[in-house]
Amino acid sequence: MTPFTTLTxxxxxxxxxxxxxxxxxxxxxxxxxxxxxxAEGLFAPWRYSDVAARTPDPTFELNMPEAKGxxxxxxxxxxGCGSSREHAVWALVEYGIRxxxxxxxxxxxxxxxxxxxxxxxxxxxxxxxxxxxxxxxVDLPAQMVTAGETTxxxxxxxxxxxMLLEGLDVIDLxxxxxxxxxxxxxxxxxxxxxxxLEKTA
Amino acid sequence: xxxxxxxxxxxxxxDTHRIDTGTSGAGLVAIDRVFLHERTxxxxxKSMAAAGRPVRDPARVFAVMDHIVDTxxxxxxxxxxxxxxxxxxxTRAAAKAAGITLFDVNDPDQGITHxxxxxxxxxxxxxxxxxxxxxxCTQGALGALAWGIGSSEAEHAMATGTLRIExxxxxxxxxxxxxxPGVTAKDMALALIAAHGAGGGAGHAVEFAxxxxxxxxxxxxxxxxxxxxxxxxxAGFIAPDAKTFEYLAGRRYAPANFEDxxxxxxxxxxxxxxDTEIVIDAxxxxxxxxxxTSPQHSMPIDGAVPQGPxxxxxxxxxxxxxxxxxxxxxxxxxxxxxxxxxxDLRRAAALVKxxxxxxxxxxxxxxxxxxxVKRAAEAEGLDTIFTEAGFEWRASGCSLCxxxxxxxxxxxxxxxxxxxxxxxxxxxPGIRTHIASPETVIASAVAGVIADPRELAKESAQ
Numbered sequence: 001m002t003p004f005t006t007l008t009x010x011x012x013x014x015x016x017x018x019x020x021x022x023x024x025x026x027x028x029x030x031x032x033x034x035x036x037x038x039a040e041g042l043f044a045p046w047r048y049s050d051v052a053a054r055t056p057d058p059t060f061e062l063n064m065p066e067a068k069g070x071x072x073x074x075x076x077x078x079x080g081c082g083s084s085r086e087h088a089v090w091a092l093v094e095y096g097i098r099x100x101x102x103x104x105x106x107x108x109x110x111x112x113x114x115x116x117x118x119x120x121x122x123x124x125x126x127x128x129x130x131x132x133x134x135x136x137x138v139d140l141p142a143q144m145v146t147a148g149e150t151t152x153x154x155x156x157x158x159x160x161x162x163m164l165l166e167g168l169d170v171i172d173l174x175x176x177x178x179x180x181x182x183x184x185x186x187x188x189x190x191x192x193x194x195x196x197l198e199k200t201a
Numbered sequence: 202x203x204x205x206x207x208x209x210x211x212x213x214x215x216d217t218h219r220i221d222t223g224t225s226g227a228g229l230v231a232i233d234r235v236f237l238h239e240r241t242x243x244x245x246x247k248s249m250a251a252a253g254r255p256v257r258d259p260a261r262v263f264a265v266m267d268h269i270v271d272t273x274x275x276x277x278x279x280x281x282x283x284x285x286x287x288x289x290x291x292t293r294a295a296a297k298a299a300g301i302t303l304f305d306v307n308d309p310d311q312g313i314t315h316x317x318x319x320x321x322x323x324x325x326x327x328x329x330x331x332x333x334x335x336x337x338c339t340q341g342a343l344g345a346l347a348w349g350i351g352s353s354e355a356e357h358a359m360a361t362g363t364l365r366i367e368x369x370x371x372x373x374x375x376x377x378x379x380x381x382p383g384v385t386a387k388d389m390a391l392a393l394i395a396a397h398g399a400g401g402g403a404g405h406a407v408e409f410a411x412x413x414x415x416x417x418x419x420x421x422x423x424x425x426x427x428x429x430x431x432x433x434x435x436a437g438f439i440a441p442d443a444k445t446f447e448y449l450a451g452r453r454y455a456p457a458n459f460e461d462x463x464x465x466x467x468x469x470x471x472x473x474x475x476d477t478e479i480v481i482d483a484x485x486x487x488x489x490x491x492x493x494t495s496p497q498h499s500m501p502i503d504g505a506v507p508q509g510p511x512x513x514x515x516x517x518x519x520x521x522x523x524x525x526x527x528x529x530x531x532x533x534x535x536x537x538x539x540x541x542x543x544x545d546l547r548r549a550a551a552l553v554k555x556x557x558x559x560x561x562x563x564x565x566x567x568x569x570x571x572x573x574v575k576r577a578a579e580a581e582g583l584d585t586i587f588t589e590a591g592f593e594w595r596a597s598g599c600s601l602c603x604x605x606x607x608x609x610x611x612x613x614x615x616x617x618x619x620x621x622x623x624x625x626x627x628x629x630p631g632i633r634t635h636i637a638s639p640e641t642v643i644a645s646a647v648a649g650v651i652a653d654p655r656e657l658a659k660e661s662a663q
Contacts, residue, residue: 022624022627083335112354
């Protein structure tokens with residue numbers, strides 16, 4: 001996973017509430033079992049006026065000339081709701097998005113962001129709105145978002161912060177605690193034997 | 202830290218599963234069961250194999266073909282979706298290589314994940330169960346802590362037997378009183394989300410409680426818990442009671458008995474407190490239907506469309522103030538992990554018996570939630586009732602709840618659907634979806650317009 005430290009980018013506003021993962025990457029755009037080949041399908045229903053012909057819709061924010069090269073998108077409340085598909089985040093990353101700033105996030109989408117080096121930032125709606133089309137700097141080590149003269153502090157729990165900053169492979173991190181996991185499992189086998197199944201097939 | 206004093210059900214399950222690693226940060230929580238499907242399962246298993254990571258305890262990991270699999274009768278691995286069969290064949294190969302249990306396309310136990318897991322006794326009260334599928338919260342109906350995750354977290358759960366997760370806040374949603382006739386668990390869920398928003402449960406593990414919840418049968422409890430993710434909750438669950446243990450007795454993966462005193466501890470203690478409490482008068486609820494493009498855009502069926510975001514009104518083509526009753530529909534769909542269990546199909550069949558789908562309906566279909574539901578429904582003759590009324594009868598799977606298998610509703614259709622999501626394009630490009638109970642789907646299919654199921658029930662009773 002690519003570490004996240006700081007980035008400076010235009011903030012592209014997609015300021016709708018309840019942006020769902022079917023809109024971010026529709027089911028029909030997930031064409032293989034892999035994690036790649038998804039950028040073209042990103043926001044397909046909104047980005048293209050004719051999805052099959054891939055005709056860009058000039059009124060969709062990501063297609064506007066000032067969005068070019070943007071790595072930050074802005075959203076409303078409950079961003080990323082709906083299906084748990086991690087493809088939504090994979091599509092964002094492949095397209096070049098590294099940070100989403102929204103009023104609030106759906107929980108599975110937020111966790112998927114952190115697992116893929118995308119920084120999810122929650123700010124009050126008025127602050128999110130004010131960042132629209134601004135050149136902003138997101139500084140994770142300092143936990144600050146700066147736009148011109150305005151700064152906002154950025155709140156994130158310690159562990160996701162460390163994971164993003166260091167680009168950690170979280171499975172390796174957990175496997176370091178394997179002795180504790182094994183000790184817990186041994187005790188649990190006695191306490192709740194019915195949890196443990198014999199392989200039948 | 203394990204808390205002392207009165208505890209909520211959530212805290213009990215959480216504390217049982219916390220693994221102390223002696224370090225700070227998000228805690229490790231033991232995961233008892235993992236369930237995969239072919240949409241996201243192959244990706245997770247292949248990625249683990251590529252990293253050289255085995256599944257730690259394959260006997261507790263299950264997979265099923267439900268998302269992309271065709272639901273036309275006589276299906277095989279082929280799908281209408283271009284490249285769809287690769288999801289099936291790759292999941293099959295990856296499941297075999299990993300040594301996990303797979304319920305394959307034509308396995309007698311195949312079905313939608315959240316239908317077959319309870320049927321087989323894979324989910325149990327007090328367990329933690331995760332799946333890379335947002336509707337995993339359905340399984341909380343059995344008193345489990347069950348929630349949806351992404352593919353990367355699924356890999357983590359399979360490789361380590363744990364997840365790293367921050368403790369959520371607790372919420373109790375209490376439904377007081379009893380539901381009126383014709384009002385269902387689906388209507389309870391939609392009423393909650395309409396009142397408190399699609400983000401209303403964010404950051405919370407939600408316990409459903411109260412008289413109206415206790416009165417629900419186990420399958421209706423699954424319908425209620427299913428919609429917890431549409432409320433943005435981490436999980437939704439209901440304390441197990443005598444009905445729960447009776448439901449699970451004798452199921453394949455369930456314990457031989459529930460005599461251990463442990464099973465009686467799985468409820469919220471008197472005096473335990475929640476971070477958030479919501480109380481809803483169940484007796485005041487009417488059948489609900491969605492009018493817009495989020496489940497929070499739901500309303501009592503006999504009301505007028507409220508003022509919402511302009512974009513939603515535009516997409517769905519209904520203006521504020523319009524009556525919902527009488528809105529012409531093109532398609533009727535009964536199916537999904539929300540409302541396609543045997544009890545749903547029995548209620549739907551009882552209502553449609555002796556009626557026909559209106560001529561103006563272009564497509565009407567019933568997709569059973571599992572192969573076992575399909576067999577049981579056929580044994581009772583429900584399939585004949587549906588087909589005689591003009592519904593197509595299908596093999597089980599997620600089907601047209603969304604657009605995965607490549608099937609389409611006619612362009613621009615307005616659908617009445619017993620599913621869980623009315624997002625823009627969810628059921629296909631330009632499709633306008635109204636979600637409701639199976640009863641409302643049936644009544645609307647018969648009328649050709651959105652119709653109140655209580656009226657059809659009266660007519661049928663005469």
